Amino acid sequence: xxxxxxxxxxxxxxxxxxxxxxGRSWIRVFTRxxxxxxVYDPDAEQLGRAVAWAGxxxxxxxxxxxxxxxxxxxxxxxxxxxxxxxxxxxxVDYVQxxxxxxVATKQSIYRELDAAAAPGxxxxxxxxxxxxxxxxxxLAGAARCIVAHPVNPPHVIxxxxxLAGAETSPGxxxxxxxxxxxAGMAPVLLDRFAPGFVLNRxxxxxxxxxxxxxxxxxxxxxxxxxxxxxxxxxxxxxVGPFGTGHVNADGGVGSYFxxxxxxxxxxxxxxxxxxxxGEDVIDAIARGMTATYGxxxxxxxxxxxxxxxxxxxxxKVEDPPPGAD
Amino acid sequence: xxxxxxxxxxxxxxxxxxxxxxGRSWIRVFTRxxxxxxVYDPDAEQLGRAVAWAGxxxxxxxxxxxxxxxxxxxxxxxxxxxxxxxxxxxxVDYVQxxxxxxVATKQSIYRELDAAAAPGxxxxxxxxxxxxxxxxxxLAGAARCIVAHPVNPPHVIxxxxxLAGAETSPGxxxxxxxxxxxAGMAPVLLDRFAPGFVLNRxxxxxxxxxxxxxxxxxxxxxxxxxxxxxxxxxxxxxVGPFGTGHVNADGGVGSYFxxxxxxxxxxxxxxxxxxxxGEDVIDAIARGMTATYGxxxxxxxxxxxxxxxxxxxxxKVEDPPPGAD
Numbered sequence: 001x002x003x004x005x006x007x008x009x010x011x012x013x014x015x016x017x018x019x020x021x022x023g024r025s026w027i028r029v030f031t032r033x034x035x036x037x038x039v040y041d042p043d044a045e046q047l048g049r050a051v052a053w054a055g056x057x058x059x060x061x062x063x064x065x066x067x068x069x070x071x072x073x074x075x076x077x078x079x080x081x082x083x084x085x086x087x088x089x090x091x092v093d094y095v096q097x098x099x100x101x102x103v104a105t106k107q108s109i110y111r112e113l114d115a116a117a118a119p120g121x122x123x124x125x126x127x128x129x130x131x132x133x134x135x136x137x138x139l140a141g142a143a144r145c146i147v148a149h150p151v152n153p154p155h156v157i158x159x160x161x162x163l164a165g166a167e168t169s170p171g172x173x174x175x176x177x178x179x180x181x182x183a184g185m186a187p188v189l190l191d192r193f194a195p196g197f198v199l200n201r202x203x204x205x206x207x208x209x210x211x212x213x214x215x216x217x218x219x220x221x222x223x224x225x226x227x228x229x230x231x232x233x234x235x236x237x238x239v240g241p242f243g244t245g246h247v248n249a250d251g252g253v254g255s256y257f258x259x260x261x262x263x264x265x266x267x268x269x270x271x272x273x274x275x276x277x278g279e280d281v282i283d284a285i286a287r288g289m290t291a292t293y294g295x296x297x298x299x300x301x302x303x304x305x306x307x308x309x310x311x312x313x314x315x316k317v318e319d320p321p322p323g324a325d
Numbered sequence: 326x327x328x329x330x331x332x333x334x335x336x337x338x339x340x341x342x343x344x345x346x347x348g349r350s351w352i353r354v355f356t357r358x359x360x361x362x363x364v365y366d367p368d369a370e371q372l373g374r375a376v377a378w379a380g381x382x383x384x385x386x387x388x389x390x391x392x393x394x395x396x397x398x399x400x401x402x403x404x405x406x407x408x409x410x411x412x413x414x415x416x417v418d419y420v421q422x423x424x425x426x427x428v429a430t431k432q433s434i435y436r437e438l439d440a441a442a443a444p445g446x447x448x449x450x451x452x453x454x455x456x457x458x459x460x461x462x463x464l465a466g467a468a469r470c471i472v473a474h475p476v477n478p479p480h481v482i483x484x485x486x487x488l489a490g491a492e493t494s495p496g497x498x499x500x501x502x503x504x505x506x507x508a509g510m511a512p513v514l515l516d517r518f519a520p521g522f523v524l525n526r527x528x529x530x531x532x533x534x535x536x537x538x539x540x541x542x543x544x545x546x547x548x549x550x551x552x553x554x555x556x557x558x559x560x561x562x563x564v565g566p567f568g569t570g571h572v573n574a575d576g577g578v579g580s581y582f583x584x585x586x587x588x589x590x591x592x593x594x595x596x597x598x599x600x601x602x603g604e605d606v607i608d609a610i611a612r613g614m615t616a617t618y619g620x621x622x623x624x625x626x627x628x629x630x631x632x633x634x635x636x637x638x639x640x641k642v643e644d645p646p647p648g649a650d
Contacts, residue, residue, distance in 0.1 A: 151557070152573055157559055158556075159551065186555040186556075188551050190543060192543055194538070194541070194543045195591065195595045196592040196595070197543075199557055201534055201595075202553065203557055204589050204592040204596065205531055205533065205596055206566055209529075210566050213526065217517055218515060218516060218518075218526075219516055221567050224566065225566065225567050227484060227513060227523045227565075228527065228562075228565040229561070229564065229565045232561070233558060233562035234482055234562050234634045235476075235482070236558035237554060237559050237637070238634065239630055240550025240552075240554045240558065242549060242550050242610050243550050243626070244528075245610075247623060249623075250623060252611060252614060253610055264532060264533070264602075267521040267529040268533050270519070271526065271530055271533075271598075273596075274593070277582075277589075283579065285578055286578050289578045293571070293646065293648035298572060298574075298576075300647040301568070301572050301647050302572045304563075305646075308641070309560070312559060312637055315633060321618065321626060322625040323618035323619040
């Protein structure tokens with residue numbers, strides 16, 4: 001992926017508020033796409049680490065051939081560390097909030113943001129769990145508040161789930177989608193709130209069955225992962241679950257579901273809704289991962305995953321699916 | 326992927342019995358890996374089409390740069406069309422059965438196979454639904470009968486779910502795994518039968534939630550697919566569902582599940598176990614796929630998916646994950 005795309009007009013400034021693992025990754029997202037990025041975290045040490053990480057991530061992208069040295073330097077140059085929230089919000093069009101997940105904390109952060117941000121500044125939240133209707137309840141600026149939930153880590157995985165609250169204005173939704181696209185992300189608009197949104201509900205549904213298969217002795221954790229890696233996941237990474245059905249029947253997904261609907265219904269009846277998820281099963285899964293990847297492999301595995309995701313995305317850019325606009 | 330790998334000794338012959346969509350793909354799997362392949366289908370027209378397809382598939386691989394012209398010709402030269410089952414079984418070490426899925430049909434095919442095959446010939450079945458304990462019940466050669474369930478299409482997707490029946494001998498299981506690896510596949514051994522095995526249970530669990538999200542108005546079918554394609558699927562195609570947790574916490578998947586276990590349990594309670602899967606939802610999903618990929622795009626989309634899967638697999642060969650043997 002060419003991470004920095006030059007555009008005719010420079011994008012306006014954004015603020016990244018909260019500079020943990022998700023916030024720091026957003027710094028890289030915005031700066032590589034040309035956005036002047038003002039960063040604030042109440043923890044000055046965390047702020048310093050995040051800014052340093054964003055610089056290191058830019059240099060790593062040079063190493064991976066994802067951008068040039070001068071692009072990496074330019075991206076680093078777009079970061080402004082701020083010591084107060086007010087300073088971070090100065091002159092920005094958009095805020096990406098990535099603070100702690102507890103709803104009371106989110107409400108408190110949003111009260112501060114809404115009080116401090118100039119009118120018209122959009123307040124996007126990285127929340128993975130909360131409904132913007134609840135976070136922004138009672139705020140004067142509820143219309144400019146919106147969920148923009150990324151996948152960890154956003155500088156690698158492009159998807160963002162965008163979800164309006166009850167009071168969010170349609171214009172804010174449209175401008176958030178536009179800004180995220182300009183930042184190189186793949187935002188999707190959800191139509192209503194459900195706990196876990198779409199991504200974590202799909203993940204939870206699959207993990208529940210995966211955990212059950214291990215706990216009931218059908219297969220080892222390693223085998224479950226290989227079934228995904230060398231089987232299902234290869235299809236889903238390209239065409240998604242419905243697209244997989246679409247490809248697997250001559251008449252498309254409608255024919256597919258009419259053909260296999262009863263088979264699915266029959267398996268659904270057999271799925272476990274409350275699997276054993278105790279320490280014994282968790283330990284078995286952890287041992288399986290250590291057996292596959294070795295001890296202390298998380299950092300190396302994470303780096304491998306990140307560079308491979310980028311290569312897969314590059315393949316899709318070079319050879320897009322039929323019908324893609 | 327280099328589809329033809331020269332080995333010191335040539336592999337023994339195999340039989341492909343049943344030459345529909347799955348069987349024809351197995352012809353390509355075995356012939357490109359150097360196995361003399363004897364093909365039989367009671368429907369002579371279907372047999373002819375399958376052999377022609379396998380030749381076309383080999384030539385397509387030349388076009389895609391996956392093998393040389395001479396390799397493709399050599400692969401085609403390894404196919405023997407047979408007019409009787411007995412002829413197909415002559416001199417083979419292994420049978421890959423890909424007949425109709427109804428259990429009574431499978432039992433009848435296995436009675437014929439067991440009666441006709443020389444002692445020691447392994448009888449593998451592509452069944453996606455049946456337990457070998459049931460298929461092979463009462464057969465003199467039940468010890469040589471085993472499930473080897475591929476993913477559609479096996480010449481593109483390497484995973485094979487291998488599952489012994491109650492009477493399958495450990496030696497047969499070991500030799501089946503060995504043969505499938507030699508054929509370039511990624512076989513995994515399941516520990517016991519469950520309806521849908523591992524792959525289709527995981528697929529069913531996820532599809533149930535995906536269908537529910539569409540039916541309850543949380544998101545469009547297109548959005549559900551994009552969440553997978555540009556989000557979850559990118560992780561799962563590389564590290565699987567447990568590996569994803571392993572990468573997402575510094576202490577690995579054990580820490581991940583201890584941190585997020587309650588969040589998952591809470592989403593599990595909210596998942597729909599019997600979603601609306603009527604014609605209205607199926608039609609909405611079908612319309613969503615047409616909107617994404619255009620009318621009549623199944624053939625093009627399928628070809629795109631196939632070549633992209635192979636490129637992703639090639640990426641994994643060139644840069645394997647840490648700890649991979």
